Amino acid sequence: MKTPPEFDAIFHQPVRTRLCLLLHVKAHSFSEIKTKLKITDGNLDAHLKKLSAAGYLHSEMVIKNRPQTIYELSETGTKAFGKYLAALQKSLDFTAKS
Amino acid sequence: MKTPPEFDAIFHQPVRTRLCLLLHVKAHSFSEIKTKLKITDGNLDAHLKKLSAAGYLHSEMVIKNRPQTIYELSETGTKAFGKYLAALQKSLDFTAKS
DNA sequence: GCATTAAACTCTGAAATGCAGAGTAAAAAT
């Protein structure tokens, strides 16, 4: 292996990687994410918008107690995140093999 | 596993992760890095400065043909990068186990 | 041996990103 793998900048950011790890496991509501990641509303909103603009997010309005949106990775997003995870794996291999 | 791991923002950036993967394997000169990562001088300089400011970098002036600096991770940097790689591993585990 | 080119950076400014806190609307609690 000669050069390190490339990373999708949408995912390769501290908050968004953690956020997508959550969504990869299952769909979450705004406040579930906020609680688990311990970030501010404004910050979470910005990151959701970023994922959305990339076409990586799917959200659904749900009325459960109070009305709220549940967020999950879109088909495209899931695929792209799979590739990103593969790049992480390659990074670990890179340090081992080289 | 309940919440995803946290990432050191110094390392968790597309260019710098790749740069540190290179340095983790062996010390590199400015132009070696530039060639392998295919980035501009100004950009590379900025990232080296960032690593340096964090105390993660060690550089040495060498006169080999033309005078040049060779860059490597400092002791602190190597330790911190080790932790970062562990966080990447935990990310992969997180998707698998959860 | 002088001028030109090239290497190895460094600096500056502009654009994009990341973030907190204030603002808004609607449901729940008192």
Next chain:
DNA sequence: ATTTTTACTCTGCATTTCAGAGTTTAATGC
């Protein structure tokens, strides 16, 4: 009915990232 809380959204500032121009010193051509 009023206050509080939830679930966002918007705005503006601070930081980050980046490209390209500038600088210095060495090698190369003539």
